[in-house]
Amino acid sequence: MALGRAGPALALPLLLPRRPAGSGTAAAGSPQGPGAVVRVPWALRQRLQRGAQRRRRGQEEAAAPRPGKLLLRSRRPELSQPRWQTVGRWEQPPLVSAGWKHRKAYGDYFQLEPSQEAAPALQALPAEAGQGPTFAELGLQPALLAGLERLSIGRPTAVQRLAIPALRRGRSALCAAETGSGKTLAYLLPLLERLLGRPEAPAEAGGLRRQLRAPPAGPAVLLGTPGALREGLRRRFLALERLRWMVLDEVDSLMDESFTELLEEILAHAPLAAGAPRAAGPDEERTQVVVVGATFPAGLSETLSKFTDVSRFVNLSTQSLHRLPPHVLQKFVRLKGRDKLPELLQLLKERPSSGGAVLIFCNSASTVNWLGYILDDHKIKHLRLQGQMSAAARAGIFASFQKGDVSVLVCTDLASRGLDTSSVQLVVNYDFPDTLQDYLHRAGRVGRVGSKAPGAVVSFVTHRWDVDLVRKIETAARKRTGLPGMDSINKPSPKGG
Template identity: 45%
Template sequence: MHSVKVGSFAILISKQLAVTRSSSRAQYYVPLICEQIASICVNLRRTTTTSSQPVVIRIPRRMQEQIENIKQMQSKKFDRLPTAKPGRLLIKSKNPQQNQSVAYTLGKFEQPVLTSKGWKRNEALGDYFTINSTQSAPPFMGKQEGVGDDRASPLKTFDCFNISPELVESLQSQKIIHPTTVQMQTIPKILKGRNVLCAAETGSGKTLAYLLPIIHKLQAEKQEEQITDSVRKIHAVVVIPSRELAEQVASVARSIGQRFGLVVKVAGGGRGVGNIKAAFSHGQPDVLVATPGALLKALWKRFVSLSELNFLVIDEADTMFDVSFAGMLENILSHAQVASRLSETVGLTRKAQLIVVGATFPRGVGEVLSKVTDLGSMVTVKSQMLHYIMPHVKQTFLRVKGADKILELHQALKKAEQEHKGVLVFCNSASTVNWLGYLLDEMGVGHMRLQGEMPGAMREGIFRNFQRGNVDVLICTDIASRGLDTQRVGLVVNYDFPESHTDYIHRAGRVGRAGGAGGGEVLSFVTHPWDVELVQRIETAARRRMPLPGMESEIQKPSHKTDLKINEQKVH
C-alpha cells in the first residue's frame, strides 16, 4: 500500500517538474516539492513499525539530477531575485505595482495596466499618477549632433537662412540666438515662396517661423521700391482668433521690424467700427494683424483692400477653421487672391502666399482651402512630436471629489509661491472663474481673473499685468490657452478638466515653451466620469509612447461627395 502511494506521488512530481522546469518560477516550486517528498518519507518510516522490511522509495535518477541542479542554481541566485530594473520612471503611481520605467516598452499586443482604470468608482478617490519628464530640454529646440564625441557640432544660428544682418542683430538683442526645429524647417520654404501648412506643438516658435521670412521679404522690397506712406498698401495680413493674440503677434512683429520702418497695426474685436477705422487713419500698414470679425468690418467699410496682398497667414488653425469662425474665414479668403502654384508668388501680378499654422487641425480645413487654392501646392511641415505628451513637462493627474478641489488648489498655490512660479488655473466657464476668485480672495491668495465675458480692453490689460509679473496667479478660461506667450508660467492647474484632447494639449502647452526657464508642471483634478475617460486615453498614449488619438495633423482633401455639393451650390 505504501509503495503504491509513493509511486503515484513520484509520477505527480515528475509531471510537475516537466511543467515547471521551463518556467522562471521552477527554482521556487522544486524545493517545496522536495520538502513534500521528504515529509512523506518520514511519515512512511514512522508507520512501518510492524513491518520487518524497510520501505524502499525509488526516485528516477534523471529526476534526482534535475532537483540537484535546480537546488544548486537556487543557492547561487537566491540573493538576487528578479526585480524591476532600477532607473527613472515614466509613470509613477500611488500603487508602485502600476509604475512604468522609462526603459520599458509595451509590446504591440500588450495591454497597459492603467492607474486610472477604476477611477469611475468612489473607491478611487485620492488615487493619482504622474507622467514624469524624461528630458530637460524641449524636443523642438533641436539637438547638438554628436554631443560628447568628435562629431559634436554647434547649434545653428539665424545666419544660416541668409536673411538681413540687421534682422539677425534684432533677434540677438532679444536673446533669440538659435532657431527651433520648426523654424529651421519652415523659414526656408516661406522664403522660396511656397504655400505652407505648419503643424507643430505649442510653444515651439511658430509665430517667429512665419513673421521672420515675411518681414525679411517686406524690408527688401521696401528698400527697392522706396515706398512712401501715401502709396503704402497692406502686404501681409495675419488672421488670428482673439484680440489678446493679435496684440501679442503685433508686438513680436514690431520688435523685429521697427528698424526697417515697417508699420504694424492691429484690428481687434470688441471696440466698434470707429476704433477699427482709427487704426487706418494714418495710412495703410505694411503688416495687419486682425481678428476675423474686425477684418470683415474693415473690408465691408472699405478701410482696407487685400488686392495686393503678398502674404496671408491663418494662425491658430484649429480655432480659425472651427464652425464658429469657418464662415467668416471663407469670406476673408474670397477677398484675397491666393496663389495656387509657386510661379504665381513672384512678378508684378503675383498672388498671396498662404501660410496656415496650428498645433491641431479640424477636419474641415481641406474643404475650405480647396476653394481658394490647389491643396497639392501646399508644403506640410510637421513636428515629429506633434500630439505627443510633452516629454519635458511633468504632468500629474489626481482623482478627487469636487468639494476637495479648492483645498488641493490652495496647497499647490502655496508650493508655487515658495518657488516663485507663475501659475495659470484653468476653468471651463466664466462663472467658475468668478466663483473660484471669490474663494481665493477669502483665503488671502493674490490673483487676477481672465474670461471671455470681460471687455476686450480689460482682458488685454489683465494679461499684460500677468506677463509683467505684477501678479503670479491667473484664473482663466480657455481664452488664455491658445497661443499666448506664457514663458514665466511654471505651473498649470486644470481646476476643471478640459473637455477634449485639443484643449488639454493647448493648456499644457502654456509651460515648457521656447525661451522659457525649465519644463514646468501640469496638475489636473479629475472629478467626473467623462473626465476619467479622457484621462485613460491620455495615460494609454503616455504608456505606449504614442500620439493622442483622434487628432488631425494633415489637410484632408475633400471627398468626391463634397466636391459635388460645392458644384451644386455654384449652379444654384
Template identity: 75%
Template sequence: MGLQPALLTALRDLSISRPTAVQRVAVPALRRGRSALCAAETGSGKTLAYLLPLLDRLLARPAAPEEPEEEESRPRPASPRGLVVLPSRELVAQVGAVAAALCRPAGLPVRGLTGGGAAGGLRRQLRAPPPGAAVLLGTPGALRTALRRRFLALGRLRWVVLDEVDALVDDESFAAPLEQILAHAPLAAGAPGPGGPGEERTQVVVVGATFPAGLSQVLARFVDVDRFVNLSTQSLHRLPPHVQQKFIRLKGQDKMPELLQLLKERSASSGAVLIFCNSASTVNWLGYILDDHKIKHLRLQGQMLAAARAGIFASFQKGDVSVLVCTDLASRGLDTSSVQLVVNYDFPSTLRDYLHRAGRVGRVGSKMPGVVVSFVTHRWDVDLVRKIETAARKRAGLPGMDTSINEPPPKAG
C-alpha cells in the same frame, strides 16, 4: 538661412542666435514662397518660424509707392502686404510686439487691429502713425468690420497667416468672418497675384499645434490645398518629456480645498500659475473664493468687456500678479515662459485642449520644466487620462490628431 541683414540685426537685439527645430524646417520653405501648413508643438517658436521668412520676402520686394490721397476724397483704405489673423486680442498684442521688433530695423510699419469698441476705433487703429501698415495683425471680427466699412483693402496682399487655426475654424463666432476675409484676398486659383497676372498668388500659411477636422474643406473654397506643403516637427502632438503630468481623482466638492492647498504650498519664488476652467462662470466663481482667501490673482475669460480684458494678460506676463484664473482663451499661443504650474481645475473635454493647456509650461525660453496637475472628477474624464498616460509612457503623440492639410478624408466605415 539667408535672411535679410535687417532681420538678423533684429534677432541680435532680441538675443536670439540659434533656430529651433520648427524654424529650421519652416524658414527655407516659406522663403521660397510655398503655401504651407506649419505644425509644431506648443512653445516651440512658431511665431518666428513664419514671421522671419515672410518678412524677408517683403523686404526682398519693396512695395511700389502709393499715390498720395487727394484732400477732398475719402481716406484711402489701409492696404497691408502681409496679414496675420489671430483668435484673440491678447495674441494680437503678443505677436504684434514680436513683429514690430523684427520690422523696426527695416522700417516696416506694423499695425494691430482688435474690436470691442465703436467702428471709428478701427479706423483710428489703422490710421495711427506711422502711415501705411506693411504688416497687419488682427482678430477675425475686427478685420471683417474693417473690410465692410472699407477701412481696409486686401488687394496688395502678398501673404496671409492663419495662426492658431483650430481656434479660428472651430469657434463658430470666427468661422463666418474668417471666410469673408479669405474671400477678399487674392487667393483663388487662376486669380492674378497682387502684382498682376504674371506674379504668384498670395502665399497662405496655416499655423498651429493641433488642427481641426474639416480644415481642408474650409480652405479649398478659396485656395488650391493640393499645392500646400506640410511642415512639421518630430515632437508634434507629444507631451513634453520634461513636464510632469499629475492626475488627482477626487469628488467635485473636494476640488476647491485641493486647489487652495496647492496654492498655499507654493513658495514665492516658484513661478507663475495658470488655473484652467471650462466656463466663464466658473472663472468668476473661483475668483470670488480666492478673494475670500486673500489670494492675489487675475481673471481672463471671453465674456469680459474688451476694456476689462485689455492689459490683463500683459500684467500677468510681466509678473505683477502670479496667479491667472482663465478659460481656454489663455491656452492658445500665448507666451507663458514664466509659468511653472498649470492646474486643470476642470478637466478639458478633448485631448487637443489638454495638449494646448499642458503646453503653457516647459516652453522655449522658460527656465524651469514645470508641472501640470489635473483634477479628475467624472467617469468620462478617465478615458482621456488613460490615453494621455499611455502616450506619455510610450513617448508617442496623443491619438486622433490631424497632421496634414491635404490627406484624403477617411472613408466612411
C-alpha cells in the same frame, strides 16, 4: 480517519458543525471528541507550503519598485512603468486609470515623469550635425540677425529650421508644431525680410477707417480678428486685392464653428496662391498663405481647397507634434468635486514664493469668478481672465501678469493659446479640459522655449467623462505615441473624373 498513503502525516484540527442530540448515530470507531482530526500527508503539506511561498514572493516583487528611472509613476507601484519598458503598438498596457470610474478610486493618482531636460523644439534633427544651422546659415538679412542677437535668441528651433527656408522661397505652407516651439517667429522672420526689401512708406495717422481707405504706398501689415475683418470687407473700407501675405495663426480656433463662416468669407476676397508662385507678371502676383497651429482640426484642407490648391502647399511639421511634452511633469489626481478646492488651496499655500507663476484653468467664466472669490477669502493674490471681460481689460490683466505684479492667474481657455507664458512654472487644470487638443494647449503654457524651468501640470479628474480622456493620455504616454484623433494635416478626398 487517515487520508493518503501511510507515512508521516500532519494532524490538523478540522472544525465540524455540531449535530443536535439524537440526530443520528456516529459510525463505529469514529472519534467522539469536540472536533474530528484530518491528517494531511507530508508531500501535500510541502506542496501547499511551496505554493504559499511563491504567492508571497510574487506579491513582494510586484510591490517592489522596478529598477531604473520611471516613465510613469503610480500610487500603486506595480502599475509604474520604467523608461526601458516598451509597449507594442497593438498591445493594451495596464492602466492606472482603468478603474477610475469606480467610487473607490477617489484619491488615486499617477504622474508622467520628465524624460528629458530640454524642450523638443531646441533639439537638433537627427539628420543634422551638432545643434543644427544658425539663423545666418538660413540666409536671413543682417538687420534681422542683429535684432535676434539683441533679443538673446541664439539658434533656431526645429520648426524655424523647417519653415524659414520654405517661406523665404515664397511657398505657401501648412505649418504644424507643438505649443511653445517658436511658430510665431518661424513665419514672422520671412515676413519681416520681405517687408525690408520693399520701399519704406511714411507713417500714417488717423483711425482704422482712414488708414484702410487711404493706405500708404509702401508695405502695410494688418492684424485682425475674423469678425473685424469681415466687417471691414462688408462696409467696403477694406479691400484685399493687393494682399500678398496671409497668415492664419491658431487655425484650430479659426476653424471653430463660430468662425468658419467668417473665415470662408474672408478667404473668398483674397487672391490666394496655389502653393509655389507661378511665373507671372507683377500684376498677376498672388497671395502667399501660411497656416499655423499646434493642432490641425478636421475639415481644414476641405475649407482651404474651396479657394486654392492645397496639394501644392508644403507640409511642415515637427516630430513632437500632438505628443505629450516629454520635459514637463504631468500629474493626474482622481478627486471628488468637493475635494478640488482644498487640494488647490493646499497646492498654492505649499508652493514657495520663488516657484514661478501659476495658471489655474477653469471651463467657464462663472467658475473663474467663483474661484476668485474663494481665493480672496484665503488672502491669495490673483488675477482673473475670462471671455466676458472687454478686450482692453483682458489685455491689461495679462500685461500685469506678465510683469510679475501677481503670480497667480485664474482663467478660461482664453489664456491657453497665443500668449507668452514663459514665466509660468505650474499649470493647474481645476476643471479637466473638454478635449485632448485643449489639454495639449494648456500643458504647453509651461516648458516653453525661453522658460527658466520645464514646470509641471496638475490635473484634477472629477467626472466620468474626464476619465475617458485620461485613459487616452495614459495609453499614449505608455506607448510613447501621439494623442489619438488629431491628424497633423487632413488631406482632401480625391475628386473623381
